[in-house]
Amino acid sequence: MTELKVTAEPESHEVRTEREIDAPRDLVFRAFKEPELLAQWLGPRRYEMEIDTYEFRDGGRWRYIHKDDQGNTFGFHGVFHGDPSPNSMVQTFEFEGYPGHVSLDTVVLEDRGDKTLIRTGSVFQSVEDRDGMVQSGMADGMREGYDRLDELTAKLVANS
Amino acid sequence: METATIEITEGQLDEVFGALADRTRRAILARLAEGEASVNELCAPFAVSQPAISQHLKVLERAGLISRSRRGTARLSHLEAEPLREAVAWLGEYREYWEESYERLDELLGAIQEERSARTDQGRSSS
Numbered sequence: 001m002t003e004l005k006v007t008a009e010p011e012s013h014e015v016r017t018e019r020e021i022d023a024p025r026d027l028v029f030r031a032f033k034e035p036e037l038l039a040q041w042l043g044p045r046r047y048e049m050e051i052d053t054y055e056f057r058d059g060g061r062w063r064y065i066h067k068d069d070q071g072n073t074f075g076f077h078g079v080f081h082g083d084p085s086p087n088s089m090v091q092t093f094e095f096e097g098y099p100g101h102v103s104l105d106t107v108v109l110e111d112r113g114d115k116t117l118i119r120t121g122s123v124f125q126s127v128e129d130r131d132g133m134v135q136s137g138m139a140d141g142m143r144e145g146y147d148r149l150d151e152l153t154a155k156l157v158a159n160s
Numbered sequence: 161m162e163t164a165t166i167e168i169t170e171g172q173l174d175e176v177f178g179a180l181a182d183r184t185r186r187a188i189l190a191r192l193a194e195g196e197a198s199v200n201e202l203c204a205p206f207a208v209s210q211p212a213i214s215q216h217l218k219v220l221e222r223a224g225l226i227s228r229s230r231r232g233t234a235r236l237s238h239l240e241a242e243p244l245r246e247a248v249a250w251l252g253e254y255r256e257y258w259e260e261s262y263e264r265l266d267e268l269l270g271a272i273q274e275e276r277s278a279r280t281d282q283g284r285s286s287s
Contacts, residue, residue, distance in 0.1 A: 004259045015254065019262045023269035031265055041264035044257060118262070 013130055017120045025109050028116040029086045032107065039064075047074075058083050062091065078102070086111075093122065101129045179223035184208060185216050192226060192239035199235060 005018040021028050031037045035054040043049050047066035052075075054062045063077035075096035082090050086109040093103045103122045110117035124130035179185055188202055203213050217237055220226045226237045 004255060004262060006255050006258070008254075017258055019258070021262065021265060021269065023266075023273060027269050027272060028265075031269060037268065041268050042261050044260045045264065120258075 008130070011127060013124045013127060015122045015124075015130060017118075019118050020112065021116050021118060022114070023116060024114060025086050025111045025116045028109050028118065032089060032109075033084065053077075056080060056084055078105075101125060103129075175223035176225065179219050179225055182216065182219075184213075185220055188213070188216055188220065188237075189225060189239060192237055193241075196236045196238045198231075199237075202237065 003019070007016040007018075008014070031041060033056050035051045035056075038054070039049045039051050042064070043066050047068055050065045050067065052063040052065060054060075054064070056062075057080060060080045061077065062080065063075065065076075066074045068074075076093065077096065078092035078094055080089070080091045082088065084090070089107040091105050093105045094101065101124070103124045105123075106121045108119045110119060122130075180189075184206060187206065191197060191202060191205065199210055199213055199217065202217070203210050206213065208216075217226065217228070220237075221228060224242075225240055227240050229236050229238070
């Protein structure tokens with residue numbers, strides 16, 4: 001089982017992730033490039049994904065919407081910068097629930113033969129923005145009430 | 161499914177996760193969730209010396225996970241749940257989003273690859 005690694009240094013504007021996928025790079029690239037594929041994997045299952053715009057080219061715009069079963073919608077949009085390639089997909093990213101707070105996201109697909117390492121980096125405008133964005137859970141509805149300590153410790157034990 | 165690793169290199173969150181990396185310290189927190197306790201009370205359930213428990217309490221205090229006060233000669237420890245909540249919520253949600261996305265990507269690409277190889281096999285057998 002491949003593991004998702006999340007690196008978020010305190011006092012930094014950045015969040016990085018790494019995850020290996022058991023598929024060759026060209027195929028993984030397609031899953032980012034083709035909106036009909038992207039819609040099938042991006043975001044948690046409990047959200048319905050609607051891709052409104054997806055212009056996968058330098059200067060192209062993108063916008064998608066996550067919908068939950070309560071009818072809440074969470075829109076995101078941005079612009080691609082530079083010609084997207086497996087070596088570098090650069091885009092701005094903005095949650096419409098938090099307008100004016102934009103991150104610059106880079107995805108790099110590293111060829112590992114039959115496998116591919118996906119590296120992502122998101123640079124926010126400030127540490128507060130980064131923490132706010134991560135804390136809002138990409139969408140407010142994702143927050144769960146961690147009220148009880150036993151729930152918390154169970155999770156932390158599992159993580160450690 | 162909990163498969164993620166968490167890597168934080170400095171600062172408060174680092175302290176929190178560092179403090180939580182130890183089984184005894186997690187057990188101390190679980191005990192404090194039931195209410196404040198003195199060092200002696202905390203020693204009782206663990207096969208650990210009092211200086212060792214005091215050392216663990218120092219680490220937890222530095223991470224902001226507990227606060228300490230005096231009652232007579234006893235020093236009482238109290239759980240401070242907020243940093244814990246923040247640490248879990250903070251990374252948990254981001255990680256959850258991507259972990260689940262990548263699980264779905266695994267499934268999708270697995271299905272595409274199967275389809276491809278099935279087609280290749282078909283091509284071979286018909287030629």
